[in-house]
Amino acid sequence: MSRPPRIWISNETPEKGEILRVRAQIVHPMETGFRFGPDGEPLPMNIVTRFQALLDDDLLLEWQPETAISQNPYIEFTFAALRSGQLRMIWTDDSGEVAAATQDIELAG
Numbered sequence: 001m002s003r004p005p006r007i008w009i010s011n012e013t014p015e016k017g018e019i020l021r022v023r024a025q026i027v028h029p030m031e032t033g034f035r036f037g038p039d040g041e042p043l044p045m046n047i048v049t050r051f052q053a054l055l056d057d058d059l060l061l062e063w064q065p066e067t068a069i070s071q072n073p074y075i076e077f078t079f080a081a082l083r084s085g086q087l088r089m090i091w092t093d094d095s096g097e098v099a100a101a102t103q104d105i106e107l108a109g
Helices: none
Strands: 006-009 019-025 048-055 058-063 074-080 085-093 098-105
Touching: 006 098, 019 085, 048 074, 058 074
Parallel strands: none
Antiparallel strands: 006 019, 019 074, 048 058, 048 085, 085 098
C-alpha cells in the first residue's frame, strides 16, 4: 500500500442527522496466492483482510474482504452524522501492512 488511500465524503460540514456518503479506495495488488511468478513459484497470498471505519473511537463499519475482491479495493458506505468527530478508515493486509486515512467531520451550526 505504497500510495495513500483516496477518500471522498459527500459533505464535511453536514447538518445533524444528515446521511453522509463515504467512498474510499486504496492501491493494493490483492494477490490471492493462486498465481505463479516468473520463476514458476506461487506468489504468496497478500490480500486486505480487514477494513474499519470509526468516528473518533466509535466503530461505524467493519469489513473482512476475502480473495474474491479485486485489486485496488473500493468501498462505499453511508452513516448518519449525529456529532462532529474524526472519521478514520483503516485497511490491514495479510503482511500486517496498514493504510489509514482521516477526515474531520464538523456539524454545521
